[in-house]
Amino acid sequence: DVVMTQSPLSLPVTLGQPASISCRSSQSLVYIDGNTYLNWYQQRPGQSPRRLIYGVSNRDSGVPDRFSGSGSGTDFTLKISRVEAEDVAVYYCMQGTHWPGTFGQGTKVEIK
């Protein structure tokens, strides 16, 4: 299985400051169709996961533009330009290129 490694696992951030989460895969996530199925999910306490980003850098509908995704191949990043209180959550990267789909360990974003 493809191993997804996130860092850091805990990220204390000051309100209004940027945050960045790294995700590395053990294999290239470029599929035979040319697409890269790398997604980012947000899971607030007590809630279901919510997809924020798909295909590396495409924001889902309703996701604030302070969230952005980038990367290629095996290295990917989720950035929050200015952290707000509602961003307190665990963030997961997930690859859907190779079967089975696999998730990173999760990064807990909290306010300092």
Next chain:
Amino acid sequence: DVQLLESGGGLVQPGGSLRLSCAASGFTFSNYPMTWVRQAPGKGLEWVSGMSGSGGSTYYADSVKGRFTVSRDISMNTLYLQMNNLRAEDTAVYYCGRGYRGPENWGPGTLVIVSS
């Protein structure tokens, strides 16, 4: 609006069986691949099973292969997960999701506890 609602969770003894359901609405169920993902208490997300949009292909994590079976009833717009020979390590909240290369919609989940 897309809605997914899981049900069927509960307390079951090791070695027992449960069937989870995921009722779908707000989209053409037969056109979409579907996914089951689980989350053990206090832990991260684990992909469990998937079914292609045609229903012709199914996929399982190694941890559940041979014990879990995914199926669907298009007439009922419902996805199922039949879980047999349950183990303590299967204790988790089970979520269904629309899509499988990156589920875009999720249900609220249903809790399965495997314990004697």
